[in-house]
Amino acid sequence: MFGYVKIGAAVPQLKLADCISNKEEILKLIREANEKGIRVLTFPELALTGYTCGDLFFQLPLIQAAEQALKEIAAETAELDMVIAIGVPVMADNQTFNCVALLHQGRILGLVPKTFIPNYSEFYEERWFASAGDLISEEISYAGQMVPIGADLLFAADGIPFLKIGVEICEDLWVPIPPSSYQSLYGATLLLNASASNELAGKPQYRHQLVAQQSSRCLAAYVYAAAGIGESTQDAVFSGHSLICENGSLLCETESFSRESQLVAADIDLEVLANERRHHTTFMGQLSQPEAQRFYREIHFPMTESPLGKLDRHISPAPFTPDDAHLDARCQNIFQIQVTGLARRMEHAHANTLVIGISGGLDSTLALLVAAKACDYLGLSRDHVLGVTMPGFGTTDRTYNNALELMRSLGIQMKEISIKNAALQHFEDIEHDPEIHDVTYENTQARERTQILMDLANKTNGLVVGTGDLSELALGWATYNGDHMSMYGVNAGVPKTLVRVLVNWVAHSKEVDETASRILLDVLDTPISPELLPPDKDGKINQKTEDLVGPYELHDFFLFHILRFGFRPAKVLYLAEIAFDGSYDRETLLKWLKNFYRRFFVQQFKRSCLPDGPKVGALCLSPRSDWRMPSDAFNRVWMEEVEKL
Structure with a gap:
């Protein structure tokens, strides 16, 4: 199951106070949920009676009808x-x-x-219901069974690792410290909320x-099932949202x-939640506070794992890149992080210049854009950026001309060596x-370029701005003490797929003029290569990086799921087959997954001595922050699993 469990929220067509009809509709939705493979299903608050029965909750026939309906549902x-x-409404302890x-x-089970009983505005629940805090009994006879209550x-x-369920009801979520906050600290990974939240503008x-934030704070999955339009509209309307x-x-x-009953389902990832909790060392810190001390009774039940069918959740093939709805804001935010980091470093070092090697490729292009904007941010002229193009044995006319034209269009200092x-x-x-x-032939060129940049930085009282990105750091695709080294690596937290998105964003933004925009679009269209x-024989690039190490879209996908969530090879492959269905077959995915694990382990020594650089997302490979790995660790456990796959 790879940690996935399918859960659902159901909103039945309601007939107010008609427990028999409501029971049938609930059973219908349960059968539908079972066909979909749902393992945990949540209905709304007081689903068997309706939430808006008012003083009918004082009527014994209604309370007993609800109990009988639940008994029949249990049997069915x-x-x-x-x-x-x-x-369901329940009588206990004279309440x-x-x-x-x-x-x-x-x-x-x-x-x-409900713990917090609202009695304000349109809510009048204290008239009918007592709080969980007023309960005396720990177990009652209900629907023909002895049942724990509290x-x-x-x-x-x-039978399912990490599946522990906590429950709260409607208003419980809307208070400053919901019960689910404590439930999650004591192990609940799935939080259920049966609600009757009415609709307002x-x-x-x-x-x-509210729901998203609580699920985030609790590092949990959260189901919010709300009462539908069958509730009374005497003073409020319910939407079933x-x-x-x-x-x-x-x-x-x-x-x-x-107007119809509804059922929605999603596969939650319990493994992600468990890994996140272990990773966030402050998560359990609240338990040291006296007010967080609780005693929970755990009710155990047997549940068997079932084979995964179609996964009810979107698996993005580009997990590092923002979706269209948030693209502009996210790119602006990331770009400004890079700009501010570089500007602050330049200011602190009292540097006069920002020295960058400009190749006409993606990474150096983004670094140049950041450097130019950093000067704008500091109120300096852009001639404080020294762009150096250093043609070598593999330089093509296309990248050479793009490098020169881009530097001219951005108004920086230019030098060709x-x-x-x-x-x-x-x-x-x-x-x-x-x-x-x-490799000697190749690395000689990379180290010569770095030497030139370092010496020019000394000569001009400057900083060498590194251009290497997060994907290259993961794969070790850099020459040690060559392009691997700089005085500040502005792209160190940006994976290759995001570099592409950022450059494209700048090309279509007001940050550059029409000439620069045209050049940026051509850079985006150029094959990635160290040249x-x-x-x-036609003067075109003869060394394409992705032919050698594999497609960056795959490696970024692997990087995200392996390092961000600690997934095992089998799960990474499973997700990749979903995300890249129709683009890569299983054999190709396995080939590059194996290559990723091989390179990631053997190239750690390069990451152990990285220059400073800003973290821009949830993942970073700096040895000073996110990733501390011994350079001489063995990859046998991971490689053997890949071989079995």
Whole structure:
């Protein structure tokens, strides 16, 4: 199952106070959910009676009808390996409680009463219901079973790792410290909220924020199932707006004001949640506070893993890149992080120039744009940027001309220094045949360029701005003490797929003029290459990086899921097959996945001594912040799993 569990939220067509009709509609949705493979299903608050029954909650026939309906639902679902959460009014200890009953294979696992009872504005619940804090009993006889009752219940699946369920009801979420906050600290990874939130102007947006934020704070999945339009419209209208979030992200939601019953489902990733909690060392810190001390009774139930069908969640092939809805704001934010980081470093070092090697490729282009903007940010003229193009044995006319034109269009200082003679002299000094195009041939050029930049920086009281990106650092695709080294690496936190997006964003923004925009678009269209081998017979690039190390879109995908979430090779492959369906076959994915693991381990020594550079996203490979790995670790565990795949 790779940690995935399919969960759902159901909004049944409601007939107010008609428990028999409501029972049938609930059973219909349960059967539909079972066909979809849903393992945990949540219904709204007081789903068996309706939330807006008012003083009918004082009527014993209604309370007893709800109990009988729940008993029949338990019997009807005895063969289903599904947890079903249904809102129901329950009498206990001379009071009535607004509860959620959890069912599994005919057993009522527990009854969780609402803790915070609203009694303001349109809400008048204290007239009918007591708070969970007023409960005396820990177990009651209900629907023919002895059932645990209380807000101190957590429900743990014995057969599915990390699946522990916490429950709260509507208003419980809207208070300063919801019960789910404590439930998550004590292990609940899935939080269920049976709600009857009425609809008001602007409330859907607030509800989105509330559920997403709580799922994020709790590092949990959160199901919010809300009462639909069948509720009374005497003084309020209910829309049935239900949603499922995971760690701050919306996975799915229902249509508001639907006249039909609705069922939405999503596969939550329990493995991600468990890994995030282990990674965030402050998550459990709250337990040291006296007010966080709680005692929860864990109710265990057997649940077997089932084969994964179609995954009910989107797997992006480009996890580092923003979606279209947030593209402009996200790119602006990332670009400004880079600009501010470089500007602050330049200011602190009292540097007069920013020295950059300009190749006409993607990475140096982005670094140049950042440097130019950093000067603008500091109120300096752009001639404080010294762009140096250093043609060598592999430089093509296309990249050479783009480098020159871009520097002119941005109004920076320009310098051209050929490295050919220096490299030939070095080959002679170390007795290397220049006709042998091996790693010595290539790295000589990279180190010669870095030496030039470093010496120019000394000469001009400047800083060498590094251009290498996060993807290259992951793969070790840099010459040690060559392009691997700089005085500040502005792209160190930006993966290759995001570099492309940022350059494209600048090309279509007001940051550059029409000439620069045209050049940027051509740079984007140029194959990625270090240009360290001679061009082909037509003068075109003869050394394409992605032919050698693999497509960057795959490596960025691997990088994200392996380092961000710690997924094993089998899960990474499973997700890649979904994300790149129709683009790469399994054999190709495995080829490059194996290459990623191989390179990632053997190239750690380059990452252990990286220059400073800004972190811009959730993932960074700096040895001073996010990634501390021994350079001599073995990759056997991972490689053996890849071989088995």
